[in-house]
Amino acid sequence: MSSKVTIHEVARLSGVSIKTVSRVLNREPNVKTDTRTRVQEAVAALNYRPNISARSLAGSKAYLIGVFFDNPSPAYVTDVQLGAIARCREEGYHLIVEPIDSEGDVAAQIEPMLSTLRMDGVILTPPVCDNPTVLAVLEAEGVPYVRLSPDQDLDRSAHVRMDDVRAAYEMTAHLIALGHTDIGFIKGHPDHGASHLRYEGYAQAMTVHGHAVRESHVEQGYFSFRSGFEAAERLLAGDDRPTAIFASNDDMALGVMAVANRLRLNVPETLSVAGFDDTPGAKVVWPQLTTVRQPIQAMAAAAADLLLGGTKRGEGEAPPSRLLDFELVVRESTGPVR
Amino acid sequence: MSSKVTIHEVARLSGVSIKTVSRVLNREPNVKTDTRTRVQEAVAALNYRPNISARSLAGSKAYLIGVFFDNPSPAYVTDVQLGAIARCREEGYHLIVEPIDSEGDVAAQIEPMLSTLRMDGVILTPPVCDNPTVLAVLEAEGVPYVRLSPDQDLDRSAHVRMDDVRAAYEMTAHLIALGHTDIGFIKGHPDHGASHLRYEGYAQAMTVHGHAVRESHVEQGYFSFRSGFEAAERLLAGDDRPTAIFASNDDMALGVMAVANRLRLNVPETLSVAGFDDTPGAKVVWPQLTTVRQPIQAMAAAAADLLLGGTKRGEGEAPPSRLLDFELVVRESTGPVR
DNA sequence: ATAAGCCATGACAGCCTTGTCAAGGCGAGC
DNA sequence: GCTCGCCTTGACAAGGCTGTCATGGCTTAT
Structure with a gap:
């Protein structure tokens, strides 16, 4: 029996009008404690x-939050969903997931779902969070949105980020603390903002600790296993090889490990390897x-929080944002230099 | 301007009543082609x-399909979502994702969302698809559901599966075709139905091709990297080692590869390794x-299709099901025996 | 030609909740 | 003791769409 109890019955049982029941349900003020309890x-x-x-027909809210994604990493996507849901459930909101095909006509994809569903807000993950068309449509429809780890236009909307520079700095410092002075670095995809930030953190740490950033020990990668593999082949080719390699994401670090394996370089005895992201593969x-682990669930929860009005935003103020730790x-792939 | 065009305006512009517009929208019969076009x-x-x-307030449908999951594999979850969405979008349905915490009070989690949202159907992934409480609540609420790869009670509901036995059979046959006769096997978690099916396929293939299933070359695993690692250590310990190992999932196969690496056994020259699932790690x-690749997206799409009435079900008939290929x-981890 | 029946369409109620506005009750201030 | 104003509550409409039923025109069977 799919119980379809209506508000009327509650009103009758408790001896008040349906409007009062509604008030209690919505935690509105001006209801006697006694009545509320009843x-x-x-x-x-x-x-x-x-x-x-x-509810959503009568009122303004739809009790739905959308998550738009076009992210190649399932682990990331799932974590975002988990984090967002955690916060949404507290308020009785639900999550609508909408994969976006960035290659196709983005506007044609999101415009219908926005006008059909009238979501109360949308969470955007990279890389859709930097898709100008998506942002434009959202703004045109007047749907609030929060971006996760956006690259560009930070002031354009509310967003949640992690401090990539500091993270890369600390990872580098960790290697330095282990005695490494010659630390190779593999950059990420140049189109991805995080790439620059991570490199900056690495460079800063090297400089601050008085070690040179050797051009020949910095390779360009593209965040893929293969690019990490190839970069590592170059870095580890001659005799003048670094004692540690910091790849700016895990997939590339895995590529480095594969090369080390083939060259019979023991990790971490002969070569320390560090990654970034803490993907399942790690x-x-x-x-x-x-x-480095990004607190993805926490970031998504923060995004949901922003949407649900955890922080009220005044007129004219800059959009709210959060920076998470x-x-x-x-783990075992980094060790003291020998 | 979040354009809130109503059906009235469409009716006015096309010179018909709102009811007729509604009919066109819902593809109802008995509308003149001319009118329909207008x-x-x-x-x-x-x-x-x-x-x-x-729409859902007035009619009976909510235009929402739920996906309940409690699955440790993000890749799986994401694929399910992608597959389900693909089919749902065709009909204007949306996907609500609801992670379930199987450890907690399951009924308390799903009962509220069912009665609040009144979803038109739910897709259940393993292992929630075998959770008796979940099934009971769904049935009590009268919400149709389809299970993906269920283990038990196949006739209880509509479901979509893949032929695990035949897949394991063919993988084993593949190894045999490469000349292997001594093929080790690592079983999956005993609580998971697929484990038995996969083992059965392996055993069948061995027997049919006239090779003995050697007890000492069959190890119990638990679907985890670590369990695969340990099983492989045992299988590869002595001199009497198999020339190929078929692990019943990828994570365990990865564990096998790690051991092979440590023992300096070249893959596939000295040892062929096969997995199951085609996870990203592969x-x-x-x-x-x-x-072996499960057509997860296709399976999810089939599940959505079942829910959306792709197959009408008569009274008293067995619940519909689909078996996908x-x-x-x-790839490179299996090769001819030397 | 006439009755029966189907097709195409429209009028109207209803789905369940929230927003608006009005009304009654009661304490405070003068 | 009386008015003012706030607290508490309720009546009613509205929200956009679909279901039901009625209507009139037209086709089919007799």
Whole structure:
């Protein structure tokens, strides 16, 4: 029996009008404590749940938050969903997931769902969070949105980020603390803003600790396993090889490990390897990878929080944003220099 | 301007009643072709989209399909979402994702969302698809559901599966065709139905081709990297080692590769390794893993199709189900015996 | 030609909740 | 003791769409 208890029955049982029940449900002020309690009891007794369709038709809210993604990493996407849901459930909101095909006509994809569903807000993950068309459509439709780790136009909207520079700095410092002075670096895809930030953190740490950033030990990569593999082949070719390599993401670090394996260089005895992102692959390799963990779930939860009005935004103020802490995950792929 | 064009305006522009517009929108019969065209033009001209809340309040459908999951594999979850969405979009349905915490009070989690949202159907992934409480609540609420790769009670509901036995059979046959006769096998988690099916396929193939299933070359694993690693250590310990190992999932196969690496056994020259599932990790290892690909997206699409009434179900008939084809993905980790 | 029946369309109620506005009750200030 | 104003509550309409039923025109069977 798909119990379709309506607000009327609750009203009748508790002896008040449906409007008062509505008030209690929406935590509106100006309801006597006594009345409130009585209504709540009736709600519990009847196991009543408001009908979300009727609610959003009558009111302004849809109780739906969208998550748009076009992200190649399933682990990332899932974490975002988990984080966002955690916060949404507290307020009775639900998550609508919408994969976006950035190659296709983006506007044609999102415009219909926006006008059909009337979502209360949207969370944008990279790289859609930097897609100008998406942002434009969202703004035109008047749908609030929060971007996760955006690259560009930071002031354009609310967003949540992690401090990539500092994370890369600390990872480099970790290697330096282990005695490494000659640390190779593999850059990420040049179109991705994080690439520059991570390189900057690396360079800063080297400079601050008095070690030179050797051009020949900095390679361009593209965030893929293959690009990391190839970069590592170049870095480890001659005799003048670095004692540690910091790849700006895990996939590339895995490429480095593969090369080390082929060259019979023991990790971490002969070569320390560090990654960035803490992807699932980082634990599925031997030795397990030292890396940086982004608090993805927490970031998504923060994004949902921003949307649900955790922070009220005044007129004219800059859009709110949050900067979250990363976590250095030291595992077995980095060790003292020998 | 979040254009809130209503059905009235479409009706006015096309010179018919709102009911007729509604009929066109819902592809109902008994509308003159001429009228239908005129309405469609008006819809296009005004860029009208029906309001889903109003729609579901008035009618019976909510235009929402839920996906419940409690699956440790993000890649799997994402694929399911992608596959389901593909089919849902065709019909104007949207996807609500709901992670379930199987450890907690499952009924308390899903009961509210079911009665609040009134979803039209739910897709259940393993392992929630075998959670009796979940099934019971869904049935009590009268919400149709389709299970993906269920283990138990196949006739209880509609479901979509892949032929694990045949897949394991063919993978084994592939190894045999390469000249292997002594093929080790690592079983999956005993609580997971697929484990038995995959083992059965392996055993069948061995027997049919006249090779003995050697007890000492069959190890128990638990679908984790670590369990694969340990099983491989045992299998590869003595001199009497198999020339190939078929692990019943990729994570364990990766564990096998790690051991082979440590023991300096070249893959595939000295040892062939095969996995199952085609997880992302399968391509991020060197050499890349030969494995079995489940058509997860297609399976999810089929599930959505079942829900959306792709197959009408008569009274008293058995719940509909679909059996999809797998794909043998031969990469570099398997080779001829030497 | 006439009755029966189907097709195409429209009028209207209803889905369940929230927003608006009005009304009654009661304490505070003069 | 009376007015003012706030607190609490309720009546009613509105929100956009679909279901039901009625209507009139036209085709088919007799």
